[in-house]
Amino acid sequence: MNRTTNTRNEGRAAPAATLAPLHIIVADDNADTLLTLRLLLEDDGHIVRTLASGEGVVDAVRQFKPDVCVLDIEMPGASGYAIAGEIRSIYGSLRPLMIAISGKWYRGSDRLLAMSCGFDHFLEKPADPRQLCRLLADMRQSRVAAARSLGSESD
Numbered sequence: 001m002n003r004t005t006n007t008r009n010e011g012r013a014a015p016a017a018t019l020a021p022l023h024i025i026v027a028d029d030n031a032d033t034l035l036t037l038r039l040l041l042e043d044d045g046h047i048v049r050t051l052a053s054g055e056g057v058v059d060a061v062r063q064f065k066p067d068v069c070v071l072d073i074e075m076p077g078a079s080g081y082a083i084a085g086e087i088r089s090i091y092g093s094l095r096p097l098m099i100a101i102s103g104k105w106y107r108g109s110d111r112l113l114a115m116s117c118g119f120d121h122f123l124e125k126p127a128d129p130r131q132l133c134r135l136l137a138d139m140r141q142s143r144v145a146a147a148r149s150l151g152s153e154s155d
Contacts, residue, residue: 019045019140025060027051027083028072028101033125037070040129044136054078058086066096068136073102073114081117088118097139101127 024046028034034050041048049064051057055077061069069087071080080100087095100114103125111122121135 019144021046022067022136022140023047023049023064024068024070024136025049025051025057025064025066025096026070027054027057027075027080028070029053029075030072030103033072033101037132040132041136044133046136054080054083057083058090061087061091061096068097068099068139070099070101070132071119073100073110074104080119081113084114084118097121097135099123099132099135101125 024041026034026037026041026048027050028037029052031052034052038048038050049060049066051060054071054075057069057071057078060066069083071083073080080102084098084100087098095118098119098121100119100122101124102110102122114122123131
């Protein structure tokens with residue numbers, strides 16, 4: 001596929017396609033949400049593993065070693081709250097970026113509970129894809145900046 005160069009982007013951060021892909025786990029019991037998020041994230045260049053329930057998410061994190069987990073709050077098998085708490089207790093500060101997503105549990109108290117369980121961000125369904133992509137772009141840019149910083153320290 002040929003892409004044209006947009007000279008208006010000169011001097012800006014590299015486009016998402018040229019940055020290293022993130023490894024992302026998406027767990028949601030809604031098939032449409034799961035498919036939509038997978039296609040959106042893959043189209044943005046990420047490597048995505050999906051699960052249709054909360055069961056098996058922690059094992060998938062151990063095997064896949066994701067950079068990001070996008071978890072529905074209410075799923076069969078295990079709630080997003082329980083999964084986030086378990087991942088936080090296993091990995092501590094080395095855990096993946098945790099993003100909660102819910103169409104039912106989105107009051108202020110639900111958001112506070114999500115944060116106390118280990119989520120970093122909370123999106124309300126239907127989530128604006130641009131909001132999710134901005135969170136991921138920020139993470140990618142932080143990685144680039146950290147790599148540059150490490151590279152300049154070794155000089």
